[in-house]
Amino acid sequence: MAYTEDDLQQVxxxxxxxxxxxxxxxxxxxxxxxxxxxxxxxxxxxxxxxINAQVKGRKAGKKRRIQIISNKGT
Structure with missing residues (x-):
């Protein structure tokens, strides 16, 4: 069962x-x-x-990874 922020607030x-x-x-x-x-x-x-662990785990899964690649000027 998936818990929400509202469930956490109720508890x-x-x-x-x-x-x-x-x-x-x-x-x-x-x-x-x-x-x-x-x-x-x-x-x-x-x-x-x-509930807190489940809600935080869901938030952690939404992180995006951004990678920037560049060459020094030519």
Whole structure:
């Protein structure tokens, strides 16, 4: 399943809410809603890291290589 920047933002928002003291937060993706309690904070952090790696990997794949070749004047 491909994650997006929006998915990453949802998870970051959920983490912020847990840290701020909310007892239950939820994240929705592909029609599924997952509720996290603060005992599951480590699971949410792992999900964030997995999404972040996938999103960064996709961005890294879009880099272009430019090569300039020239001869000294004749």
């Amino acid at each position: 970051n928002d959920a983490l912020a809410k847990l840290v701020a003291g909310e007892r239950v937060v939820q994240v929705a993706h592909d029609g599924h809603v997952v509720k996290y309690k603060d005992i599951e904070l480590s699971d949410l952090v792992a999900l964030r890291d997995r």
